[in-house]
């Protein structure tokens with residue numbers, strides 16, 4: 001059979017042409033993808049934005065400067081020589097508990113460096129004022145987010161950190177209804193990021209972190225013991241703290257991180273959080289504004305095991321002091337490590353109307369009370385801590401009752417804000433009040 005060569009070559013040529021076009025198209029697509037990737041990397045590195053959070057909230061790219069390293073190093077230098085001296089990274093250092101714990105560590109002579117993202121969940125001016133206080137005492141606070149892996153790694157590299165006091169969190173029970181994602185960002189993604197960096201650090205630090213009494217949720221066995229059920233959270237906040245306890249277990253189990261969770265019970269006191277009831281009630285009573293007092297089912301008063309900040313600080317310090325070393329190294333576990341959970345409460349719940357009575361006494365002003373049904377947004381009717389584990393293992397003994405604690409809070413409040421809460425007056429030395 002004769003081959004029609006002209007047609008044959010024509011078909012080959014056209015097939016070749018089609019394949020070449022396809023190749024050209026494929027090459028262009030690859031080039032485009034490469035260009036886009038390179039552009040993305042360049043924008044990330046050159047001070048742009050990197051994806052830091054697991055759920056995708058961006059954090060600014062971090063580049064340590066010489067000056068930054070010097071400040072971190074200086075802040076981390078301990079001022080005592082004992083063998084048990086620590087270098088502690090306090091996350092959430094410009095927060096309520098974070099400020100007090102950082103000051104206490106610094107005063108004792110341990111090395112401390114803080115980290116805080118200064119978010120605007122409540123007035124940032126209060127966080128900045130706490131920062132002033134910390135700086136005055138030689139505590140350097142890095143402005144950054146726990147989701148920023150590069151920043152955390154730099155802190156470990158520069159600071160020679162032995163312990164982490166992890167207090168950064170999205171706090172508040174009822175706000176979770178308004179902004180659920182911020183709880184996942186800080187209390188879950190941020191916690192995992194921190195544990196990831198800690199597990200890879202060499203040596204690994206020991207970690208003490210803030211869980212919450214809210215993990216007991218709808219548990220009605222009183223007082224609450226660490227072994228009680230915690231599988232009925234009433235708010236997303238509580239659910240993220242409970243998830244944190246599970247995540248802590250995992251990192252302890254796989255990587256040998258020494259981890260202690262502290263279940264704080266409604267902590268209050270000077271330099272406290274304006275979103276909490278005792279604080280906002282004080283503001284409103286002084287302004288002559290009505291306050292809402294929630295009641296539970298059947299009109300029953302709500303009650304909390306309100307715990308004074310100084311008692312909580314002692315509990316945190318004892319938890320750090322008794323924390324054993326992590327057993328892993330460079331991401332590998334070499335043996336079982338310590339894993340603990342403690343209630344830190346006051347062990348004597350007080351109802352919300354009685355809290356208001358005490359505030360009225362110290363403020364010398366009557367509250368205008370609206371009694372309203374507790375909204376269905378995450379609250380629980382009561383909390384009550386059994387602290388026997390903390391007593392025996394941490395030598396934790398709360399000593400401040402609500403009357404004394406609120407007297408100290410009101411004294412601080414008036415010195416910080418003045419009587420008219422819209423204009424801030426600075427009366428006397430703030431440090432004397434801490």
Ligand SMILES: O=C(O)[C@H]1O[C@H](OP(=O)(O)OP(=O)(O)OC[C@H]2O[C@@H](n3ccc(=O)[nH]c3=O)[C@H](O)[C@@H]2O)[C@H](O)[C@@H](O)[C@@H]1O
Nearest residue numbers: 171172173212213214264265266276277292293294302379
């Ligand atoms: O210990 C805890 O686990 C939690 O304690 C507090 O949460 P909460 O106990 O709800 O403290 P507040 O917001 O100060 O509320 C105290 C009580 O006052 C009541 N309340 C609050 C606000 C209000 O307007 N009226 C009112 O009656 C609440 O229902 C609650 O019974 C903190 O806000 C949480 O971050 C923390 O984790």
